[in-house]
Amino acid sequence: MITASIGFILSVLLGMSAFASGVFGQDCFFYHHNTSDIYTTAFFGLPEDIAIGTTIATVDARIAFRVELLPDEGDLQGGAAQDLLEVLIRDNSTVQIIVQKSLRNLLPATRSLTFHLRCTGPSGAFTSLPFLVTILDVNDHAPSFTRRFHEVTVGEFHAVGLSIITPSMMKVVDGDLPNTPNTELNYQIVEGNELGYFAIKNAAEGHIILQKKLDYETGPRYLKLNITVSDRGDPVLSNWTSLVVIVADEDDQDPVFMQEIYSVAITEEWDSFKEILRLQARDGDSGLNETLKYEITDGLHNFLHHFVIDHVSGALSLLEPIDRERLPSSVMGYISLTVQASQANAPRRTARCTVRISVIDINDNGPKFAESSILKEIDLLPSIFDLDHIDIAVLSVLDRDAAQNAGFVSSIQFEGNNTDQMATMFRLQTTNGVNQTIKLIMQNISSLLLHFQSEFIVKVVVSDTQRSSARSVISHQEPDFMTDIAYVRVKFKAVPARLIRTLADLTNPSPTDRQLQAFMTQYPVTLLVVFGSTICVLLIVMLVMAAVYHRKLNGGRSLQRVRPFFVSGSSCSTRSSVLTSPISLTPYSSESHA
Numbered sequence: 001m002i003t004a005s006i007g008f009i010l011s012v013l014l015g016m017s018a019f020a021s022g023v024f025g026q027d028c029f030f031y032h033h034n035t036s037d038i039y040t041t042a043f044f045g046l047p048e049d050i051a052i053g054t055t056i057a058t059v060d061a062r063i064a065f066r067v068e069l070l071p072d073e074g075d076l077q078g079g080a081a082q083d084l085l086e087v088l089i090r091d092n093s094t095v096q097i098i099v100q101k102s103l104r105n106l107l108p109a110t111r112s113l114t115f116h117l118r119c120t121g122p123s124g125a126f127t128s129l130p131f132l133v134t135i136l137d138v139n140d141h142a143p144s145f146t147r148r149f150h151e152v153t154v155g156e157f158h159a160v161g162l163s164i165i166t167p168s169m170m171k172v173v174d175g176d177l178p179n180t181p182n183t184e185l186n187y188q189i190v191e192g193n194e195l196g197y198f199a200i201k202n203a204a205e206g207h208i209i210l211q212k213k214l215d216y217e218t219g220p221r222y223l224k225l226n227i228t229v230s231d232r233g234d235p236v237l238s239n240w241t242s243l244v245v246i247v248a249d250e251d252d253q254d255p256v257f258m259q260e261i262y263s264v265a266i267t268e269e270w271d272s273f274k275e276i277l278r279l280q281a282r283d284g285d286s287g288l289n290e291t292l293k294y295e296i297t298d299g300l301h302n303f304l305h306h307f308v309i310d311h312v313s314g315a316l317s318l319l320e321p322i323d324r325e326r327l328p329s330s331v332m333g334y335i336s337l338t339v340q341a342s343q344a345n346a347p348r349r350t351a352r353c354t355v356r357i358s359v360i361d362i363n364d365n366g367p368k369f370a371e372s373s374i375l376k377e378i379d380l381l382p383s384i385f386d387l388d389h390i391d392i393a394v395l396s397v398l399d400r401d402a403a404q405n406a407g408f409v410s411s412i413q414f415e416g417n418n419t420d421q422m423a424t425m426f427r428l429q430t431t432n433g434v435n436q437t438i439k440l441i442m443q444n445i446s447s448l449l450l451h452f453q454s455e456f457i458v459k460v461v462v463s464d465t466q467r468s469s470a471r472s473v474i475s476h477q478e479p480d481f482m483t484d485i486a487y488v489r490v491k492f493k494a495v496p497a498r499l500i501r502t503l504a505d506l507t508n509p510s511p512t513d514r515q516l517q518a519f520m521t522q523y524p525v526t527l528l529v530v531f532g533s534t535i536c537v538l539l540i541v542m543l544v545m546a547a548v549y550h551r552k553l554n555g556g557r558s559l560q561r562v563r564p565f566f567v568s569g570s571s572c573s574t575r576s577s578v579l580t581s582p583i584s585l586t587p588y589s590s591e592s593h594a
Contacts, residue, residue, distance in 0.1 A: 028065065028121035030129045033058040033094065044133040048103040048111075049140060056085070057097040059117070059129065066120040067095050072130070081115040081133070103135050108177065111135040139182040139233025141175030145241040155248040156216050164198065164245065167206040172229050172239075182233035190240075191226035198225065198245070208243070216249040216287055223247070249287025255341045255351040257281045265358040270318050276307075279314035281341035281351055291344040297352070298338035300331060307337060314341070316355065324359040325400040333359050361401050367408040367436075367462045369486040370396035377491045392426075392440040393488050397462055399436065410438050413459040426458055438462065440488055456490040 030039040039059055046056060061067050069087045086100040095117065113133040120126040152165050176182035187206040189198060197214065201207040206229070223245040230238035258280045266276055283290045294314040296307060308319045316339070324333055335357045343349040374393045397408060410430055414422045429439040438460060462484050 028119035028125065028127050029062045030095075030117065030119060030127060031060045031062060033060050039129050042129060042131045044131065045136050046099070046103060046133055047136045047138050048106065049138045050099055050103055052099055052102060054099050055096050056099060056133070057131070059095050060093055061089075061095055061117075061119040062093065065122045066118075068118050068120075069097070069115055070118055072114045072116060080110045081113040081131075084110075084113065085115075085133075087117070097131075104140070105175070106135055111137075111177070137177035137180050137182055139176055139231060139235065139237060141182070142237030142239050143172050143174040143183070143185055143229045143231050144239040145229065146171045146173060147241065149242045149244070151244045151246065153246045153248050154210065154214060156214050156250040156252055158210055158214065160210050160213055163201070163207045163209050165208050165243065170206060170208075170227075170241065170243070172206070174231060176231070176233065180233075182231050184232040186230050186232065188228050188230075189225050190228050192224045195220070195223075197223065214247050216247050217253055217284065219247070221247045249285045251285055251288055251290070251343075251346060251349070253284025254349045255281045255292055255343060256284050257341065257351055257353040260353055262353060262355045263358070264355070265360055266318065266322075267360045268322060268324050268362045268364065270321065272320060273308075273317050275315050275317045276357065277316045277355065279309075279316060279339055279341075279353065279355070281314065281353075283343065284349075284351075290346070290349075292341045293344050293347075294339060294341050296337055297340045300327075300335045300337075303327075303335055304337075309339060314339075322359050323364075324361045325365060327359065333361070335359065363401055363464060365400040366464055366484060367397050367399040368484045369460075369462065370398060371486065372484075373487050373489070375489045375491065377493050379493060387445055388443070390442040390445065392442050392458075392490055395438045395440065395460060395486050395488075397436040397438060399464075408436070408462050409465055410460060410462045412440075413461060414457070422456060422458075426456075428460065442490070454492050458488045458490065460486045460488060462486075 031037060032039060042057060042059075044056055050056075067087065067089050069082060069085065071081060084099065084101050084103065086098045088096045088098055090096065097117075111134065113131075113135070115131050115133075117129040117131065118126050119129070147170075150165070150170050152169070154164050158164065172185060174183045174185070184204065185206070186203050187200050187208075188203065189200060189208070193199075195212070197210065197212045198208055199211040201209045208225075208227075225243040225245065226240060227243055228238050228240045230236050262277060262279065264277045270276070279294060281292055281294070283292065291312075292314075293311050294309050295311060296304060296309050299307070303322070306318060306320045306322055307316060309316045316337075322335070327333060327335070337355040337357065339353055339355055341351050341353075374395070376392050378390065378392075399408065408430075410428050412423070412426055412428060414426075425442060425444050427441050427443055429441055431437045431439070440458060440460065
């Protein structure tokens with residue numbers, strides 16, 4: 001077993017004839033223990049874990065007087081062989097070389113021992129046997145990291161293919177003999193690299209390189225790798241360490257707004273320099289959080305000067321009041337602004353958002369007529385008296401306020417005489433919506449026969465339905481019920497002569513007609529009695545005629561005297577009142593109506 005483990009290489013240079021000529025006559029020789037061959041030189045290889053007390057060589061010394069172990073001349077080990085090995089002589093002929101100390105952990109300089117055995121004969125002559133013993137390294141030390149845990153910071157800009165840590169930063173020691181398989185190292189990442197960010201460039205050297213680009217914002221920010229190192233000895237020994245990779249944020253991201261679109265509403269009476277909205281953005285590199293600068297870069301033409309933004313806080317304020325009615329109809333009461341946030345240390349890093357500002361209308365504009373004066377001429381033909389009404393005019397009403405503030409009320413006023421009568425002849429019909437209109441309608445057309453005029457002037461008044469809260473800075477109108485007036489002139493033309501005569505008779509009665517009208521107005525009961533008496537007389541005449549007819553039917557018998565009778569009640573009476581003043585109609589003459 002020991003022979004196999006030692007594995008020594010023994011070379012015996014035999015030259016019996018040559019040796020005999022050189023050493024014949026000497027009285028001491030070294031022979032092989034089991035043979036009669038003469039030793040000249042011995043080479044041994046000893047494993048460093050050989051047990052103390054193990055015999056590494058046995059030789060015979062013939063005719064020996066004294067045998068001793070001596071270092072070679074120039075031995076730098078300073079007699080290390082004498083310290084490590086021991087020579088035992090048995091029976092004055094057998095010499096054993098025995099290990100007396102452990103061979104482990106020897107310095108490289110002591111791993112090669114050179115010495116010789118000297119055999120001195122009785123005559124004083126001696127013979128030397130040189131020995132060369134090599135201490136063979138055994139893999140009894142596992143490679144180990146000087147630190148159990150390592151940490152390294154890698155930035156986002158770290159280039160793929162470059163090392164993130166070098167062997168000098170992650171030092172490994174191995175107590176075995178250098179430049180042997182026992183100290184040849186092999187590095188491996190055994191855990192924590194499932195995403196494939198890292199690789200080992202040279203397994204023997206341990207350079208860990210970046211294999212895939214890191215991203216602080218979207219990727220992992222901490223990675224823990226378990227790394228093993230092993231030797232190539234027999235058996236293979238290994239050790240491990242943990243490497244924590246911290247991903248450092250770098251300036252590779254633009255700022256980001258909390259919202260892409262902000263919506264806010266203000267009124268027309270919003271105070272100047274009053275904050276509307278505070279915009280918020282952050283540096284896209286959350287680990288850096290650089291200072292941002294806010295500014296308005298775009299918006300509705302001619303309205304940008306109404307707004308101002310604080311460059312540091314992002315507070316958006318109104319600089320000047322806005323009249324909603326001045327906004328283009330295409331924007332439908334909205335103003336869109338583009339706000340930009342840029343990094344103070346890197347202006348090229350920017351972000352943009354849209355602010356949609358709804359301007360809420362207040363009632364600061366009154367209704368207005370599109371036309372303030374209208375002339376309507378009507379042919380007063382007999383056929384119009386068969387109509388229920390006539391549409392005189394349609395007036396368009398304009399209110400610059402929004403729909404909720406554009407309501408109005410309308411009324412009619414008349415100028416001239418007979419205003420009470422005219423009030424029954426005209427009415428208004430209002431239409432609200434996108435197109436607001438007021439229609440002037442003439443009704444009770446037959447009343448023209450009693451109140452004929454060739455011309456009417458109708459004043460149409462329109463006013464707001466609610467009181468305005470507008471300020472003078474927005475509107476020049478007073479904050480009150482705002483009104484507007486339109487005049488409609490209705491003129492009749494082409495009046496036929498017959499209709500004029502009829503109208504003249506009704507509008508200019510004769511004295512007799514006026515007496516009749518006065519009597520009918522003052523004595524209505526008398527008229528009823530006269531009418532009842534007339535009915536009774538007619539009934540009596542009809543009865544007499546019936547009796548005469550009946551007489552004739554009975555063969556010419558004499559007409560019997562018919563007694564007069566009276567119908568009881570207040571409706572018939574023998575008494576009647578007679579109108580002493582006859583009713584006469586004055587014929588029409590053009591001179592009387594000139």
